[in-house]
Amino acid sequence: MRRAYINKETGEHLKLVPICPKCRASVYWSLISGVEGARAPAHCANNASATRIITDLENMLICDWEGVVVRMRDGEVNIYDKKKRLVPHKVVRKRFRSP
Ligand SMILES: [Zn+2]
Numbered sequence: 001m002r003r004a005y006i007n008k009e010t011g012e013h014l015k016l017v018p019i020c021p022k023c024r025a026s027v028y029w030s031l032i033s034g035v036e037g038a039r040a041p042a043h044c045a046n047n048a049s050a051t052r053i054i055t056d057l058e059n060m061l062i063c064d065w066e067g068v069v070v071r072m073r074d075g076e077v078n079i080y081d082k083k084k085r086l087v088p089h090k091v092v093r094k095r096f097r098s099p
Contacts, residue, residue, distance in 0.1 A: 003015060003016045003076060004016075010095070011095060012093055012094070012095050013093070013094040013095070014091055014092070014093055014094075015091070015092045015094065016089040016090075016091060016092075017089060017090050017091075017092050018079045018087050018088075018089050019087065019088055019089065019090050020044040020045070020046070020063060020065050020087070021065065021081055021085075021087050021088055022044065022063050022065040023044060023046055023061060023063045023065070024088075024090075025044050025045040025046045025061075025063065026044075026045040027042050027043070027044060027045070027067070027079055027087060028042065028043055028044075028045055028047075029041065029042035029043070029069040029077070029079065031069050031071060031077060033071060034071060034075060035071060036071055036072065036073045037070065037071060038070070038071040039068050039069065039070050039071075040068070040069050041066060041067075041068060041069075042066065042067040042068060042069045042079050043065065043066050043067070044063040044064075044065040044066075046061045046062055046063035047062070047063060047064065047065070047066070048062050048064070065081070066082070067079055067080055067081045067082065067087060068080050068082075
């Protein structure tokens, strides 16, 4: 799956970023292998095991979503939930200013 798109008319860069299907936070994973079909666990940025600085313990959002990241043939990764559905993505827009 392609992750980055460029609108040639406006110069706008669009990037698809995977998000947690439960709470829409970022999804974290670590997959070193570039071999097609290689897998590793993925988890939500709000997972209790995720590294973060705790500033407000009472209002801290904890999300237990876990999934799996799989290396595709083109070197990209796909992230699936436990029912083997692709996680949703959000679109991040970035416009590069011309010099
Ligand atoms: Zn989550």
